[in-house]
Amino acid sequence: MARKKIIAGNWKMNMTPSQAVKLVETLKPLVGNEGVDVVFCVPAIDIIPVLEAAKGSNIQVGAENMYFEEKGAYTGEISPAMLEEVGVKYVVLGHSERRQYFAETSETVNKKMLKAFEHGITPIMCCGETLEQREQGITMDWIRQQVKVGFQNVTADQAKTAVIAYEPIWAIGTGKTATTEQAQEVCAGIRACIAEIYDEATAAEIRIQYGGSVNAKTAPDLFAQADIDGGLVGGASLKEEFGQIVNYK
Ligand code: PEP
Numbered sequence: 001m002a003r004k005k006i007i008a009g010n011w012k013m014n015m016t017p018s019q020a021v022k023l024v025e026t027l028k029p030l031v032g033n034e035g036v037d038v039v040f041c042v043p044a045i046d047i048i049p050v051l052e053a054a055k056g057s058n059i060q061v062g063a064e065n066m067y068f069e070e071k072g073a074y075t076g077e078i079s080p081a082m083l084e085e086v087g088v089k090y091v092v093l094g095h096s097e098r099r100q101y102f103a104e105t106s107e108t109v110n111k112k113m114l115k116a117f118e119h120g121i122t123p124i125m126c127c128g129e130t131l132e133q134r135e136q137g138i139t140m141d142w143i144r145q146q147v148k149v150g151f152q153n154v155t156a157d158q159a160k161t162a163v164i165a166y167e168p169i170w171a172i173g174t175g176k177t178a179t180t181e182q183a184q185e186v187c188a189g190i191r192a193c194i195a196e197i198y199d200e201a202t203a204a205e206i207r208i209q210y211g212g213s214v215n216a217k218t219a220p221d222l223f224a225q226a227d228i229d230g231g232l233v234g235g236a237s238l239k240e241e242f243g244q245i246v247n248y249k
Helices: 017-030 044-054 080-086 096-101 106-118 131-136 139-150 156-161 180-197 200-205 219-223 241-246
Strands: 005-010 036-042 059-063 090-093 122-127 163-166 207-211 230-233
Touching: 005 090, 005 163, 005 207, 005 241, 017 036, 017 044, 017 059, 017 241, 036 044, 036 090, 044 059, 044 080, 080 106, 090 106, 106 122, 106 139, 122 139, 131 139, 139 180, 156 200, 163 180, 180 200, 180 207, 180 219, 219 230, 230 241
Parallel strands: 005 036, 005 230, 036 059, 059 090, 090 122, 122 163, 163 207, 207 230
Antiparallel strands: none
């Protein structure tokens, strides 16, 4: 069975609630594509207005982060039950910005992965190397470690439904997209790693995105690669261009 493409916007810390509603109204008519899962991952305060504004469209709503405890004294955090109750279907976990600025580790990402599955929320687990790691020739070692720790105690049935976003850190927000060959090579390596942890059937089902300065020009070639099942899009998800990315062919 062919894997359905998944193209997700990561709004990061952009868009006040009123701006968010306007952006959804603008993008709604542009992102229709039955063949693709379209997800808007938005700041916590925008989740409810975006869910309302997206009603009747194909847009699914995701969060950009989530805590791994059910509830309690964790000031400033958002719980999986809170996301589940309002109808959030996806959550971005372990984005490199969270690893870099908020001390996120593969161990905390793993705890969040397990909680997301418990609540029926699909994790979009990010991984990716720095430029230094790429130059040192340890890209795949690093990413295999991120994937192996991130998926600890995740069952094969859960893993089949997960999404992994390969995002080379040097390509995020820099305008430098990885070449299609570089992106395909790592995404194939991630799929091989999943086959090692689980089996070929799980590896064949899990969806792997590429992220890092994806735009309307680069999307068609990237998404045509055998192991690239869509994209995680930052900057371009805030513009009408996102409609062209979703309708990349
Ligand atoms: C991202 O935020 O995940 C991302 C890939 O950003 P950009 O597309 O702006 O590089």
